Amino acid sequence: MVSTTLKKHNFSAGPAILPQEVFEEASKGVLNFMDSGLSVLEISHRSKEFDSVIKEAEALVRELAGIGDEFAVLFLTGGASTQFFMAPMNLLKEGEKAAYINSGAWSAKAIKEAKHFGNVEVIASSKDANYTFIPKEYNVPADAAYLHITSNNTIYGTQYKSFPETSIPLIADMSSDMFSKPIDFNKFGLIYAGAQKNLGPAGVTLVILRKDLIGRSGRTLPSMLDYNTHVQKGSLFNTPPVFPIYVLMLTLRWLKAKGGLKAIAKHNEEKAAILYKEIDENPCFTGTANKEDRSLMNACFLPTKPEYTEPFLKLCQEAGISGVKGHRSVGGFRASIYNAMPKESVELLVEVMQQFARTQG
Numbered sequence: 328m329v330s331t332t333l334k335k336h337n338f339s340a341g342p343a344i345l346p347q348e349v350f351e352e353a354s355k356g357v358l359n360f361m362d363s364g365l366s367v368l369e370i371s372h373r374s375k376e377f378d379s380v381i382k383e384a385e386a387l388v389r390e391l392a393g394i395g396d397e398f399a400v401l402f403l404t405g406g407a408s409t410q411f412f413m414a415p416m417n418l419l420k421e422g423e424k425a426a427y428i429n430s431g432a433w434s435a436k437a438i439k440e441a442k443h444f445g446n447v448e449v450i451a452s453s454k455d456a457n458y459t460f461i462p463k464e465y466n467v468p469a470d471a472a473y474l475h476i477t478s479n480n481t482i483y484g485t486q487y488k489s490f491p492e493t494s495i496p497l498i499a500d501m502s503s504d505m506f507s508k509p510i511d512f513n514k515f516g517l518i519y520a521g522a523q524k525n526l527g528p529a530g531v532t533l534v535i536l537r538k539d540l541i542g543r544s545g546r547t548l549p550s551m552l553d554y555n556t557h558v559q560k561g562s563l564f565n566t567p568p569v570f571p572i573y574v575l576m577l578t579l580r581w582l583k584a585k586g587g588l589k590a591i592a593k594h595n596e597e598k599a600a601i602l603y604k605e606i607d608e609n610p611c612f613t614g615t616a617n618k619e620d621r622s623l624m625n626a627c628f629l630p631t632k633p634e635y636t637e638p639f640l641k642l643c644q645e646a647g648i649s650g651v652k653g654h655r656s657v658g659g660f661r662a663s664i665y666n667a668m669p670k671e672s673v674e675l676l677v678e679v680m681q682q683f684a685r686t687q688g
């Protein structure tokens with residue numbers, strides 16, 4: 328048995344930390360799922376046991392998001408990256424244009440894929456500033472099929488604090504801040520999130536789609552790439568990712584038991600406040616994102632001297648802290664502090680930052 332008490336503090340951006348209780352419950356399911364005498368890894372996706380799992384997962388998504396029957400909730404494969412093209416394929420008519428805000432590398436990828444299916448108008452971008460802020464000055468063209476945004480920029484550590492007001496359908500890639508705070512989910516036409524940042528393990532993508540948008544593009548699509556197929560079949564057109572959906576359900580159960588989105592938002596704000604305070608006060612580090620746009624999920628910071636990088640990472644490693652190396656496009660460090668990250672782990676990281684500053688002083 329691997330000792331769980333020796334577990335590291337995982338600040339990785341994704342796949343990322345999940346609640347310890349979820350790991351324990353999921354491991355029980357691997358051995359004997361709901362007293363069925365079978366592993367969750369071998370049960371049929373048509374079994375009554377899995378039926379109860381996917382129904383509970385959907386019900387939890389609906390309850391946490393506060394959405395009604397005008398929305399479909401889907402559990403798909405292919406990651407958020409598949410949604411980059413599946414969204415325009417399903418929603419953008421031939422010759423029509425879509426509006427995009429370019430706030431980071433994932434936005435840029437979504438833009439690239441949308442161009443296969445229509446005209447793309449990038450109405451605002453922070454690319455020239457290495458994506459250090461969320462663009463706020465723009466006009467949304469009323470004749471665009473939709474406006475696409477990335478709610479949290481995982482790589483650059485910026486996050487929307489309020490969403491664009493628009494009369495056209497709003498689409499959001501919420502991969503890295505889904506269910507991290509209460510928002511008005513009813514404002515969106517389509518939301519998608521790869522599970523591996525804040526919802527569960529890699530392998531499932533949560534999609535919330537306003538039903539009146541189904542079939543909007545008028546295209547004849549391969550069945551697997553048509554939202555309508557999955558809506559009609561309740562995400563069971565083909566074999567869904569059974570285990571990732573199970574673990575996502577357990578994670579949402581945990582989130583609900585923690586008090587839901589309001590409670591988790593408070594927890595996330597506290598953690599981010601502790602960490603950003605240290606980033607701002609510690610002479611060895613400096614934050615990269617505009618303060619008002621700072622992400623509560625991914626905190627990016629640079630060493631004030633390049634030679635600090637290796638020794639700081641070494642000190643982290645010695646303290647059992649994992650995953651704080653920054654993305655290559657920003658450099659330095661990134662601490663991802665998703666829902667499941669305990670406050671104690673953030674406090675430990677802050678202590679290590681302070682210890683590092685003392686050794687450099």
Ligand SMILES: *Cc1c(COP(=O)(O)O)cnc(C)c1O
Binds near residue numbers: 341405406502521
């Ligand atoms: C990680 C990430 C993606 C890519 O997700 P995949 O599931 O690997 O395709 C897309 N968008 C954002 C905001 C992400 O953080």
